[in-house]
Amino acid sequence: MNKIVLGLVLGAVLGAFDGLTAWFTPEVRSQLLGIVIGSTIKGLIAGILIGYFARKVNSLPLGILFGLGVGLILAFIVAAMPNPAGKHYYFEIMLPGSIVGMIVGYATQRFGTTPYPATR
Amino acid sequence: MHHNDHFGNRAAFPPTRGSLLVELRSENPSERQRALDTLLSVYWKPVYKYIRLKWGKDAATAEDLTQDFFAEVIERNLLDRYDPKKAKLRTYLRLCIDGLASNEHKASQRLKRGGGVQVLPLDFITAEGEVAELEIPVPGNEDDFFAREWARSIFELSLARLQQDCEERGKAIHFKLLELYDVDEGGKEITYQDAARQFGIKPSDVTNYLAYARREFRKIVLQQIRLMTASDEEYRREARALLGVEPS
Amino acid sequence: MKLTDNALERLRSAVDLPDLEGTRYRLLEKLGQGGMGGVYRVEDTMLSRDVAMKVVTAPDGDGDLAARLMREAKVIARLEHSGIVPVHDVGQFPDGRVYYTMKLVQGKRLDAYIPELGSIPERLRLLQKICDAVGFAHARGVLHRDLKPQNIMVGPFGEVLVMDWGLSKIVREQEARNTAVISPKGGDENEVTAHGTVLGTPGYMAPEQQSGSGTLDARADVFSLGAILRFLLAETADVSIAPRSRALRAIVDKATAQDPNMRYDSTAALSNDLSAYLDGLSVNAYPEGALAKLWRWAVRNRVWLLMVLAYLVMRTLFILWRTR
Secondary structure, eight states: HHHHHHHHHHHHHHHHHHHHHHGSSGGGGGHHHHHHHHHHHHHHHHHHHHHHHHHOOOOOOHHHHHHHHHHHHHHHHHSSSTTTTTOOOOHHHHHHHHHHHHHHHHHHHSBBOOOOOOOO | OSSSSSSGGGGOOOSOOOHHHHHOSSSSSHHHHHHHHHHHHHHHHHHHHHHHHOOOOOOOHHHHHHHHHHHHHHHHHHHGOOOOTTHHHHHHHHHHHHHHHHHHHHHHHHHHHHHHOOOOOHHHHHHHHTTTTTTOOOOOOOOOOOOHHHHHHHHHHHHHHHHHHHHHHTTTHHHHHHHHIIIIITTTGSHHHHHHHHTOOOOHHHHHHHHHHHHHHHHHHHHHHHHHHHSSHHHHHHHHEEEHSSOO | OOOHHHHHHHHHHHSOOOTTTSSSEEEEEEEEOOEEEEEEEEEEEETTTTEEEEOOOSOOOTTTTTHHHHHHHHHHHTTTTTTTTTEEEEEEOOTSOOOEEEEOOOSHHHHHHHHOSSSHHHHHHHHHHHHHHHHHHHTOOOOOOOGGGGEEEEEESSSSEEOOOHHHHHHHHHHHHHHHHOSSSOOOOOOBTTTOBBBBBBTTHHHHHHHTSSSOHHHHHHHHHHHHHHHHTTTTOGGGGGHHHHHHHHOOOOOOSGGGSSSSSSSHHHHHHHHHHHHTOOOOOOOHHHHHHHHHHHHHHHHHHHHHHHHHHHHHHEEEEEEE
């Protein structure tokens, strides 16, 4: 599995899981499906970006840092959108989101294959 | 002894012979004499130096003891009691010297008797000069000291023989090259080119001549060791100890 | 002609030099002296290259030594591996001494190279390279039978070269046949007398090899490799091995087990355990419980485990905060 695909899959899975934890927040429980779908897509996008970065840059610390940054930014975009009650959950979304980004960053640096350059 | 010159200066190793010990016990008087000459030429200096340094005797006493020792060998057939199975010849002789030196007063009485005791023409002056450059053997290392002097004696005589042989065969330069590189001090600094120029030969000849001389030297040394040892095993051991090689 | 002590030594050395007349070799310099004989740098005039020549001083009493060395050299010549020093030629000089020539190796003997090895992992990786070379030979039916630090050279780039394949064993057998007791001249160990007693430190020879009982197999070389490993580890003051020293000691013990059936059965098995040790995995030589294995897995994956833990803790804290 190459790094981009790995990032994609891992990002989506962790994103979905992250979205599911919203069930523990009663106020948003009714929008759970939307949250999960949104979180999954967020994770997918983050995973692709982080996986692509891992393909280009071979550095575990930088990979983790990049994952942190991407997770943080995408989580901010989501958190900036108010829920129907007009509330924002910056803390609850951005912090875990950044950690998920770090996990995907680590995994894509450690695992996944890079394609060999084509020989002429 | 019928030699007119000192033993130190004479090449005493004629070509291949059997063991010295066999010759010493020969019925033929001239063969016996030849064996004694050989034994003397190899051993007299080591004996003298050993007595001087290990026993701390002064030069005059050491001379007397050396003479007396060989008188024992010649007149009292000291070597009749030698058993090759028990020890090397060299070790046996050294122990005999120890016995003699420790009973010095008896030895001096014998010499004062006069009559029937031959005085051998040995170059003690040269030997004394060599003693000055040696160190007193450390207790426990007497065998090593005696072995070293024995080796020196064998090498010196072999060199003399090699020189004689080379001159007879018209290969004097071969010997001179060996002398230059392996005997004289400072031979290492002389390049083969310089040596070639010095002797009027090609540089490649220097390598070949040197190899020839070394090869012949080894043969002569091995012959002498063969002569001085009583068995095959002793011969191999002494050759190995002296040369670090196993003779073929 | 009076000879000084220096002259005596020079003559002795000169006489010891191999007589190359009639051979295709030209003597260049003496490289060293071992228990078996001198080693020289010579020029192979036919191929215009410098090679190392080992002149064997063991007496060839029954005239068979050269033939046996030649047979062995043929076998070794088929071993083409970067870690195996090839033998080029075997012969006999006009003066009767037997010689063999081999590739001239630049580098240091392992015992001299040791101070340049820093950490334990470096030493273990070096041993793995030796295992590779020896394993290659085993796969082709060739045992070394005399592995020890003196027979291993380390090149300028850290490459490992294993020397004296089988040949030194033949020479020792020859020496043991003769009555002469070898007097060590170069600090070489594992000398054998005619009576079969091993002089010096026999620690590198497998017990079944020392006793001469039974057929030898790869495990005899494994024993020697284990002894070399012990040597490599003994020469270090690296205290960082302490936490896992039991596993490493277990590897050494298994490799040097007195009973061949208790040893690693191949150099590959030894090398694999070394790899496992280097990777922080459990080793075959030191069986661990489930808990220890779990701990080891956790330590190996501590980075992402911590991240997952951080995520879970954070989520839990948010939930608790929300539900209070």
